[in-house]
Amino acid sequence: MSDALPGLFLGQSEADGASRAETLLFKRANRHGVVAGATGTGKTVTLQIMAQGFSDAGVPVFCADVKGDLSGICMPGSPNERLTARATGMGLTLDPKAAPTVFWDLYGQKGHPIRTTVSEIGPVLLARMLNLNDVQEGVLSVVFHVADKEGLLLLDLDDLRAMLVHVGENAERIGREVGNVAPASIAAIQRSILQLEQQGGKAFFGEPALRLEDMIRVGLDGRGQVNVLDATKLMNSPRLYAAFLLWLLSELFEQLPEVGDPEKPRLVFFFDEAHLLFNDTPDALREKVEQVVRLIRSKGVGVYFVTQNPADIPDSVLAQLGNRIQHALRAYTPAEQRGLKAASESFRPNPAFDTADAIQGLGVGEALVSTLDEKGAPNIVGRTAIRPPASRLGPATDAERAAVMAASPVRGVYDTMVDRESAEEILSARRGEADKAIAEAEAAEARAKAEAQAEKDAEKAEVAREREQARQAREAARARPAPRAAPRRSTRETPIEAATKSVLRTAGSTITRELLRGILGGLKRR
Incomplete structure (x- = not known):
């Protein structure tokens, strides 16, 4: 019998007066699954029950906390009379306890930062x-x-x-x-x-990058670590949210060794608001998702999509999800009716009720459950009252979150960003x-130009100096007075000079005649 094998107890179903324990076998947990239902029907509580159940079995868990409600998993629950009565009706002893939780946050505000490199x-x-x-x-x-x-x-x-x-x-x-x-x-x-x-994505890229071994931890008490990603702010950037989770799956696929079908998973991964992964998804990216979901099973990783309607998930991916938990759906529009029909036809029918009618009639805390048996075949769907959680229903306070982070095994490992040479x-x-080389070349060219210009300026200055000297010389020459000539003597003679010259001429003539006469007379006598 499947319920004799180790598994996660989800709740109790009844059909034809007989009750049946709805159990998700650990051996088949890596065959993936889906948790679907309209807002307010109990999906988050089911996710919390599953996460803590896997943790108690020694399986690490990663899940996104979109609304902040899942953070209560770190604190013991305080069951009221209604929850206690439900547990008693299922033969459970409700033991309030917290799960070993580590909070993560891409922005480093409500958890340890998560980073990866470009x-x-x-x-x-x-x-x-x-x-x-x-x-x-x-x-x-x-x-x-x-x-x-x-x-x-x-x-x-x-x-x-x-x-x-x-x-x-x-x-x-x-x-x-x-x-x-x-x-x-x-x-x-x-x-x-x-x-x-501007959407805060800068904080996601850098070092130290996340090491998967810091998420895949099992404590000394044998319980697996529950990694809760605070996505309350991250949901404002749906592309970043979807790409981050797909990256994390891809890293798990690339780094984990093949283990086939283990007795229990090495890690269970809950992908909340799964429709964000497939909105406007290119064919290449969708094929990547299909490949990872199909092949990561052999790495011992179970992937569980949490969404409002299974129709949000492509048929090629939905066909690989063997474990199904369907909370109530409302079908008021034609599109919702088509989604309801698709959801009801994905279950193995139960002759005790009409699946489509049952989905619409489910109350809060109820779900249609169909898990895989020990042979890997889907069980007949059962209308199930989901068991109450052992941890707190509702969010943890800021002080409680801070106390959990202070005792975290990764405290101080990722808190400070490292910026090495890249x-x-x-x-x-x-x-x-x-x-610098350009500046030096420009400086050398400038110096050469300056030197050439200096030479030209010096030549021009020399020419100008010579011209100035010549000009000054000309002006100096013009400025000097001309040399004064000797006064001309008058040619006019005074009476005395004329008389003297006349006496002298007369005397001279007389002397000359007398001499000539003497000379000539002497010649004649001879």
Whole structure:
């Protein structure tokens, strides 16, 4: 009998006056499952019961707390008369106790920070986060390729932004190797990064990155660690939420070894608000989800989607979910009626009731349950009263959360971000060296120009000086007075001079005649 095997007791069902314990076998828990139902029908309580039940069996659990109600799992419950009576009716002794809980928060506000690197996310999931089209996703893949080729680590969004600038500056060279890189696509990716940062995504990227072994823990008491992701703020960024959870699944798939079908799972993963994963999902990403869900079973990981309607999950994924818990659905619109029909037809029918009518008639805390038996076949669906939880119904207070975090086994491990050398620092250094070389070349050119100009200025100054000297010499020459000439003597003679000259001429003539006469007379006598 299936109920003789170890399993998680979910509640008690009745049909034709006979009661039956609805149990999820640990051996079949890695065949995945779905918890569905309209708002307020008890999905969160069922998730809490399952998480604590797996923990008590020594199975670590990861679950998202979308509304904050699941945080009460860290505190013992305070059962009222109604819950106690329900437990008694099921043959249970309600023992209030808390689950060993570790709180996580991508923003580091209500739990330990969760970080990963841009490289670990990869271009496909990152494109999903950034809501890129096919062309922009191709450019992002080129950025990752260039980073790998040049040995540049992409750790945070600053590294990614620096790589985009680097690729844009070298688009011609890179385009010849891997294809055209349009500046418009780079600009669009940069704008998307800015939007992601404004939504708080910057805190998610960096180091120290999350180590899976810090989530897959079993305490000394044999209970598995319950990892609660506070998603109350994260839900404002649905793409970031969905991509993060899918990344976590992918990391589990890549790092965990094959174990086949273990006696109990190594980890159980609850994906709350699962429809966010599939809204506007590209075909490539949907195929990735299908692959991970299909293959991660052999790694000993059970994945449970929590959503309002099973129709939110693609048929290709829904077909792989063997364990099903369906809370009440309302069918007022044609679309809701189609969803109700699909949900009812996914169960193995019970001749005691009509499944579609039963789904609409379920009360709070009731569900239709169909789990896999020891052979892996689905059991007949049973209308089940879900068992009450041992931990608190409702949220933990801020003080209680702080006390749990203070006693956490990962306290101080992830609280401080580390910024080591990566693409942004390396490219900045390269750019600094290039700028320095350019500056030195420009300075040398400026000095050469200055020296040439100085020589020209000196030549011009010398020419100007010589011209000035010449001009001053000319002006000085003009300014000097001309030399005064000797006064001319008058040619007019005074009477005395005339008389003297006349006497002298007369005397001279007389003397001359007398001499000549003497000479000539002497000649004649001879």
